[in-house]
Amino acid sequence: MKLIRLIILIILGLAMxxxxxxxxxxxxxxVYNDGLKKVSVGPGVAAAILMGVTILMTATWGFIGWLWSLPGRMKRAQQENARKKCLDTLGLSMAAFDAGEISEARRHAQKALGFAPDAASAKFLAAKSAVVAGDGAAGERLYGELTDVAGYGVAARRGLAELALNRGNLAAAISHAEAALQSSKKAPWPAEFLFSRRVLAADWDGALAALDDAEKRGLVGQKTATRRRAVVLAAAAHRAERMMEPAQALELAQRASKFAAGFAPAAVMAARLQAIIGKQWQAAGTLESAWEAAPHPALAIAYKDLKSEETPQTQARWLDGLIRLNPNHRESRILAVEQALLNQDAVTAIQGLEPLLAERPTSRILALRAAAAKASGDEAGAREWLGKGANAPREPDWSDLDPDGSAFAYEDADWARLIESYGERGLLIHPRLERSDTERLVAPELAALTERTLATSTASGDPEPVVPDDPGIGAFDGLGADEDETPASGKKPWLKF
Incomplete structure (x- = not known):
């Protein structure tokens, strides 16, 4: 543009x-003659005079224009100087912030705000440093001034939501998150915030709505969304069952099981409710699908309970179908041992237990070994194996079985944790193990021996170690954590505040 103007001026000058x-x-x-006076000049002199007058007028006009624009240029120069100082001071503030020198960072941020009171970047950094320094009121005021500023509104809403949450004003925090969600389709934090808050409040319907919206926006990976949805639906089914609404509980549990076939809590709940209304074969199919995806002892017990009125031999044949679905899994090998014990085949049971004992001799495996010894007539050996099992590590999966109630008897807080654990990584949690609750007996026929052995172990004061989760629980073959799946926002989900 400047070059074009220069060319035009040159052309005009040459033309003149x-x-x-x-x-x-x-x-x-x-010749100039007004009747009283006559003046005559040559063309060359007239041309020189005209050129001089033109130059003088141009210079005069330029000077007047320069004087006219001088205040504006001085103001712009001051603004530019302030802008440069503001940028330099903001840089110092950010450096101090990263170094952990919060008071220094805030001082520089306030200084930058003094250089440029209307600079959104200075306001934003001043707000963050004020909040970190503990001055929430100043941070809230500065964030409030940025809510309608393009490019800063969503971040300012996040700061306001955090401050509201710290004050215990959940309604205000949710309001800010919803406003941010309306302003931006790509920012992940509003959707994650709304989802996590509704989960913590046990608002399962609201959590499902928030999850659906986040998935539509591409803010959460499909696998993560599927696993989360399965847990939320299972939590809603659990609540419906407690509220004596079996039809709704069944519908929700079946939906949860379809979203994640290997999610044992949903499968066990759905199968139990299906069996109650006489749909035994449908319950068996639900458990078989779950076992094929991710075996869990609760699935095997629920499957066996479908034939609770049959003879042990019939139950053993029934369990054989479950074993064949996933024969190499550890739980299937344990189930084969239990099947042999049902058939009173102690030799086969002992042979099946040998590799399991070599891999990981847990209290559950040692109890099965004691049952095998008792089945073979070796009661002294059974007591010896029980003695070893009294101080052996417990199995997290087996701890999910309540001896006095249903498996996976979670509270709302447990479901909230499970949504994060299973939703993000495909892993179950084990609240009963964490609380050191009483376990279900592995072999009921050993009850008397177990009581005596545990009493002896308790008297000795030996601690009870805990082993990590069963490696099969995380092996979901396509339903694992979304390590290779990043949402469109480029950020991993489940935001922590």
Missing amino acids: LAGFVFLAIQPGEI
């Missing part, structure tokens, strides 16, 4: 110069 030259070379004189 050509006009003056043309006037100067004309023959004759230029």
Whole structure:
């Protein structure tokens, strides 16, 4: 643009110069006569006078224009100087912030705000440093001034939501998150915030709505969304069952099981409710699908309970179908041992237990070994194996079985934790193990021996170690954690505040 203006000025100057030259070379004189006075000059002199007047007028006009624009140029120069100082001070503030020098960072941020009171970047950094320094009121005021500023509104809403949450004003925090969600389709924090808050409040319907919206926006990976949805639906089913609404509980549990076939809590709940209304084969199918995806002892017990009125031999044949679905899994091998014990085949049971004992001799495996010894007539050996099992590590999966109630008897807080654990990584949690609750007996026929052995172990004061989760629980074959799946926002889900 400047080059075009320069070219135009050069062309105009050359045109005027050509006009003056043309006037100067004309023959004759230029005469001025007003009746009283007569003035005559040659064309060359007239051209020179005209050129001089033109130059003088141009210079005068330029000077007047310069004087006219001087205040504005001085103001712009001051603003530019303030802008440079503001940028330099903001840099110092950010450096101090990263170094952990919060008071220094806030001082520089306030100084930058003094150089440029309307600079959104200075306000934002001043707000963050004020909040970290503990001055929530100043941070809230500065964030409030940025809510309608393009590019800063969503971040300012996040700061306001955090401050509201710290004050215990959940309604205000949710309001800010919802406003941010309306302003931006790509920012992940509003959707994650709304989802996590509704989960913590056990608002399962609201959590499902928030999850659906986040998935539509591409803010959460499909696998993560599927696992989360399965847990939320299972939590809603658990509540419906407690509220004596079996039909709704069944519908929700079945939906949860379809979203994640290997999610044992949903499968066990759905199968139990299906069996109650006489749909035994449908319950068996639900448990079989779950076992094929991710075996869990609760699935095997629920499957066996479908034939609770049959003879042990019939139950053993029934369990054989479950074993064949996932024969190499550890739980299937344990189930084969239990099947042998049902058939009173102690030799086969002992042979099946040998590799399990070599891999990981847990209290559950040692109890099965004691049952095998008792089945073979070796009661002394059974007591010896029980003695070893009394101080052996417990199995997290087996701890999920309540001896006095249903498996996976979670509270709302447990479901909230499970949504994060299973939703993000495909892993179950084990609240009963964490609380050191009483376990279900592995072999009921050993009850008397177990009581005596545990009493002896308790008297000795030996601690009870805990082993990590069964490695099969995380092996979901396509339903694992979304390590290779990043949402469109480029950020991992489940935001922590």
